[in-house]
Amino acid sequence: MQAVMRAGLRYLPLVLLALAWEAVTWLNLVDTSALPPLSKVAVAWIDLIRDGELIDNGKASLYRGSVGLLLAVFGGGGLGLLMARWRLFDNFVNPLVELFYPLPKSALIPVTVLWLGFGDGSKILLIFLGCMIPVTIGAYNGARGSDHALVWSARSMGANRLRMMWDVILPSALPELLNGIRTALALAFILLVSSELIVSQQGFGYLIGYLGSTGSYEGMYAVVLTVAFLGFAADRIYQLFIQWLLAWRE
Amino acid sequence: MDGQSQIVIERVNHTYRPPRGRSVLALSDVSLEVRPREFLALLGPSGCGKSTLLYLVGGFLPIEAGRIAVKGKTVTAPGPDRGIVFQHFALFPWKTVRANILYGLERQGMPRAERERRAQAFIDLVGLSGFEDSYPSQLSGGMKQRTAIARTLAFDPDILLMDEPFGALDAQTRALMQTELLSIWNRTPKTVIFVTHDVQEAVYLAQRIAVMSARPGRIKAVIETKVDHRDPGVTRSKEFVEKVDEIWNLVREEAIKAEAKKPSA
Numbered sequence: 001m002q003a004v005m006r007a008g009l010r011y012l013p014l015v016l017l018a019l020a021w022e023a024v025t026w027l028n029l030v031d032t033s034a035l036p037p038l039s040k041v042a043v044a045w046i047d048l049i050r051d052g053e054l055i056d057n058g059k060a061s062l063y064r065g066s067v068g069l070l071l072a073v074f075g076g077g078g079l080g081l082l083m084a085r086w087r088l089f090d091n092f093v094n095p096l097v098e099l100f101y102p103l104p105k106s107a108l109i110p111v112t113v114l115w116l117g118f119g120d121g122s123k124i125l126l127i128f129l130g131c132m133i134p135v136t137i138g139a140y141n142g143a144r145g146s147d148h149a150l151v152w153s154a155r156s157m158g159a160n161r162l163r164m165m166w167d168v169i170l171p172s173a174l175p176e177l178l179n180g181i182r183t184a185l186a187l188a189f190i191l192l193v194s195s196e197l198i199v200s201q202q203g204f205g206y207l208i209g210y211l212g213s214t215g216s217y218e219g220m221y222a223v224v225l226t227v228a229f230l231g232f233a234a235d236r237i238y239q240l241f242i243q244w245l246l247a248w249r250e
Numbered sequence: 251m252d253g254q255s256q257i258v259i260e261r262v263n264h265t266y267r268p269p270r271g272r273s274v275l276a277l278s279d280v281s282l283e284v285r286p287r288e289f290l291a292l293l294g295p296s297g298c299g300k301s302t303l304l305y306l307v308g309g310f311l312p313i314e315a316g317r318i319a320v321k322g323k324t325v326t327a328p329g330p331d332r333g334i335v336f337q338h339f340a341l342f343p344w345k346t347v348r349a350n351i352l353y354g355l356e357r358q359g360m361p362r363a364e365r366e367r368r369a370q371a372f373i374d375l376v377g378l379s380g381f382e383d384s385y386p387s388q389l390s391g392g393m394k395q396r397t398a399i400a401r402t403l404a405f406d407p408d409i410l411l412m413d414e415p416f417g418a419l420d421a422q423t424r425a426l427m428q429t430e431l432l433s434i435w436n437r438t439p440k441t442v443i444f445v446t447h448d449v450q451e452a453v454y455l456a457q458r459i460a461v462m463s464a465r466p467g468r469i470k471a472v473i474e475t476k477v478d479h480r481d482p483g484v485t486r487s488k489e490f491v492e493k494v495d496e497i498w499n500l501v502r503e504e505a506i507k508a509e510a511k512k513p514s515a
Contacts, residue, residue: 157354
């Protein structure tokens, strides 16, 4: 009961914001074409669900986002671990990572379209490239920080180098790696929607742009709020997953 | 001589090369032999290279000059014939007590039923029954070190390398662990190299003490000790106190030298 109360209290500001939104539109304090009432946005949301538009575009977006993110987790994780344990590889790859790090990934949208066209491929590539960076850095820092006494213990108990990577380096790197993936998760949403907004015939971003350009602002807001909620939910679920995975840390 | 000695260290030098700054000669011309089932203490001031020597025997660091052989075979890499126990336990924090102890047995390819049985036997041996499913973060320092010792004993190395294993424990726990280590060692005789800077600990535990000089570490003296562990008041006996005094006199000079070489903070 107390937990429910506390959760309710925590999200109270959101409820207040929603009420204020509704109030200012009814009191004619804002232009309703720029900010339609929240209740109308809700109606538009139900319509979008009914005619399947939100679901179909959502499916396309979630597919691109999850494939791109998954590739980034494995690619970036592997890259970071290898860089941390293999000096020569590190010397070769590190400058590339450093160069790529500050580049605004949205600048690559036209490039990925040029390479892979307007479909799923270009979005997946963009998300992969953008999300790989924080994952790589997390894995790299985590693995670099692993205790050499743990490595030596495993070696003396008969673990070969590959085993040690899996049994010692990866779990040692896990806390930082998982944090990197959290950043990547947020980044995936950003890159997904911005790329779909610019060049796409499908997806949340496309739908936002389309509804906005045809003047269906209630619908546009409904999609924006849906994306915001999905991003928030994904982050919460991911944090619960981390807590469960790192329960040994106390 | 090799026939008598289990570990032979011959004219070993070691230079410590930090990623930044000047390299330092850590060990200079160290020679030492350890007999099978002997309990040998490596005693010296901090920074004298005694841990480095232990790591070289363990095969964790490359041997640059000289030779180290275990049972006549030159050491080139770590191996399950040499188990190690570290000052800060080096338990896998993501594994439970049981899983930590099982790890070495899994790597040795022991069948499942046998390794479960063996792990439990060692959990009981070090008095950790009831804590099998605890994570290291839930244990006290003494319990962590018991787990680490059980983990190393479980895969049955001939040689036990101990790197200031009780240095991170409080005085009471340390005294208890010393007694326990001796009782375990009496039941499962192994060759032990025990690194410490605590003279009393060395005299109490070891059969022989190799006293090392301040950096660069050399073997300054090797001294036989004999302590009657059946006598609970032995650490207050005249012979014990005199032995500690004798060795302390050897170490003191080195400790002063080591102190003088420390970079001023």
